[in-house]
Amino acid sequence: MIQLIHFRLCPKSRSIRLALAELRIDVELKDERPWEWRQEFVRLNPAGEVPVLVEEDGRPICGAYAISEYLAEAGGHVQEEGGLFPGDRERRAEARRLVDWFQGKLDREATEVLLEGRLYSRLKAGASGAPDAETLRNARTNLRYHMRYLDHLSEERDWLSGPEMSFADLCAASQISCLDYLGEIDWSDQGFARQWYARMKSRPSLRAILSERVPGAPAPPAHYADPDF
Amino acid sequence: MIQLIHFRLCPKSRSIRLALAELRIDVELKDERPWEWRQEFVRLNPAGEVPVLVEEDGRPICGAYAISEYLAEAGGHVQEEGGLFPGDRERRAEARRLVDWFQGKLDREATEVLLEGRLYSRLKAGASGAPDAETLRNARTNLRYHMRYLDHLSEERDWLSGPEMSFADLCAASQISCLDYLGEIDWSDQGFARQWYARMKSRPSLRAILSERVPGAPAPPAHYADPDF
Numbered sequence: 001m002i003q004l005i006h007f008r009l010c011p012k013s014r015s016i017r018l019a020l021a022e023l024r025i026d027v028e029l030k031d032e033r034p035w036e037w038r039q040e041f042v043r044l045n046p047a048g049e050v051p052v053l054v055e056e057d058g059r060p061i062c063g064a065y066a067i068s069e070y071l072a073e074a075g076g077h078v079q080e081e082g083g084l085f086p087g088d089r090e091r092r093a094e095a096r097r098l099v100d101w102f103q104g105k106l107d108r109e110a111t112e113v114l115l116e117g118r119l120y121s122r123l124k125a126g127a128s129g130a131p132d133a134e135t136l137r138n139a140r141t142n143l144r145y146h147m148r149y150l151d152h153l154s155e156e157r158d159w160l161s162g163p164e165m166s167f168a169d170l171c172a173a174s175q176i177s178c179l180d181y182l183g184e185i186d187w188s189d190q191g192f193a194r195q196w197y198a199r200m201k202s203r204p205s206l207r208a209i210l211s212e213r214v215p216g217a218p219a220p221p222a223h224y225a226d227p228d229f
Numbered sequence: 230m231i232q233l234i235h236f237r238l239c240p241k242s243r244s245i246r247l248a249l250a251e252l253r254i255d256v257e258l259k260d261e262r263p264w265e266w267r268q269e270f271v272r273l274n275p276a277g278e279v280p281v282l283v284e285e286d287g288r289p290i291c292g293a294y295a296i297s298e299y300l301a302e303a304g305g306h307v308q309e310e311g312g313l314f315p316g317d318r319e320r321r322a323e324a325r326r327l328v329d330w331f332q333g334k335l336d337r338e339a340t341e342v343l344l345e346g347r348l349y350s351r352l353k354a355g356a357s358g359a360p361d362a363e364t365l366r367n368a369r370t371n372l373r374y375h376m377r378y379l380d381h382l383s384e385e386r387d388w389l390s391g392p393e394m395s396f397a398d399l400c401a402a403s404q405i406s407c408l409d410y411l412g413e414i415d416w417s418d419q420g421f422a423r424q425w426y427a428r429m430k431s432r433p434s435l436r437a438i439l440s441e442r443v444p445g446a447p448a449p450p451a452h453y454a455d456p457d458f
Contacts, residue, residue: 046378047326047334059319066325069298073318089302090288096295097276105276149275 003054005030005041008214009119009181011111012064012103013051014174019071019084019167021205027053035124064103068167084167095161098153098168102175106146111175113139118182123216143179147190150176154192173200177210181220187229194229201227232283234259234270237443238348238410240340241293241332242280243403248300248313248396250434256282264353293332297396313396324390327382327397331404335375340404342368347411352445372408376419379405383421402429406439410449416458423458430456 004020004027006013020027032041034050045052045062053061053070061067072084085092113131117139121130131139150172153160161168176197179185187194200206210225223229233249233256235242249256261270263279274281274291282290282299290296301313314321342360346368350359360368379401382389390397405426408414416423429435439454452458 047330061319061322062326063329065294065329066322069325070318070322073321089299090290092302093290093295093299096298097291100292100294101276 002027002056003030004028005032005044005050005052005054007032007034007050008209008212009115009178009217010034010050011107011171011174011178012049014177014209015064015103015167015171016051016053016067017209018170018174018205019068021208022165022170022203023071023074023083025071033123035120064171068099072167084170086164086166087162091162095166095168098161098166099171101149102168102171106143106172106175109142110139110146111179114143114182114184115178118184119217140184143184144186147185147193150196151190151193154196160196169196169200170205173197173206177206177224180224181214181217183221187223198227198229201225201229231256231285232259233257234261234273234279234281234283236261236263236279237438237441238344238407238446239263239279240336240344240400240403240407241278243406243438244293244332244396244400245280245282245296246438247399247403247434248297250437251394251399251432252300252303252312254300262352264349293400297328301396313399315393315395316391320391324395324397327390327395328400330378331397331400335372335401335404338371339368339375340408343372343411343413344407347413348446369413372413373415376414376422379425380419380422383425389425398425398429399434402426402435406435406453409453410443410446412450416452427456427458430454430458 002025004013004016006017006029008031017029032038032050032052034041034048037048041052042048044054044060047062049063051064051067053067055061061070068084085095087095113135117131117136150160157163159165159169160172176185201210207225207227213219231254233242233245235246235258237260246258261267261279261281263270263277266277270281271277273283273289276291278292280293280296282296284290290299297313314324316324342364346360346365379389386392388394388398389401405414430439436454436456442448
């Protein structure tokens, strides 16, 4: 069986878990703490990062970008219907712009800092260099800006990148779910984003992830797994 | 005619310029200084980042990820020969792993810091927060590690991701060329990487870029544009 090496509170790992579940591809999950730099793992992915998809013949596909495009290419042709990047070439470009926005910009400007400061620094033995108070404050300011953008997209469109769900929705939901685990999302001002996330939360792919607990991490807030939040 | 909005010393802009030249697609270049957050530019790309490809009907394709996949999809099918991601699905996954390595990891760990500290901080009026000496020192340490990896890939393979040139080579050459502009690359220890870069430098696509000067920036070292360096 295909394996996915992942960390349960890594948003990029979550985006690939969602993609696999939406595409109905069964995988065996293997937990990895990438910051431990296990030799066997680094041999698979010299970048030392999750997620890594391991094919049945042992070949690794490394990183959310390579894996998502690899999954999208199954069958050898660009899929105009269903799949991770539905629609024509322009619509797929819009989905990819937003994948980059959520996995890149939102992650860099908010999620990564808050996960590092609030969670990873607790899980890593002898961790040093946790973000200081000002860095955390800046990340929260950035997050408010990102939530307004998510709200704007949710108001304008059925799904974030257009009329059909795409990998952009899965990437956004992955980021938001990790931030929500930390209690960092203020849902009171985000009517449209909230409706979009409620729809995401009702999907079996995300429900499975939200029902998990993460060993060593504090419990999430009560609304975290509740579709009626 | 298609337009490419870019900044001449932005590695991601360079990767798309190389891709367009290798695919023989003519574009009109428009210079942008993204840190000025020009309203007209931010309306095209809310992320405020270059590169942006503007189609003849005015539609923007934003960011190196969306643009490269958009160009690779021209014709509506995955191209197994030539193009930005040649070969089968596994070979394309390997090219994308390395695109992520160079545009992501190398950029974040070295290029971005050195460009910011040595160049952008001079170009930006009233810039604040230039990286300190320790940050620059760490970026140079990371760069030595990346150059060893580039040397290793160049020794093992004809091109960085396999037997044919791919977008991974264009991304690596874009990063290296910006670092080389700053005189940050020590070529003395990098025999195989040097041979690979000499081949890249002899291609008309990169030659055109290396022959340019950047207004407001210091001149590059003498070997910068020379294929026999």
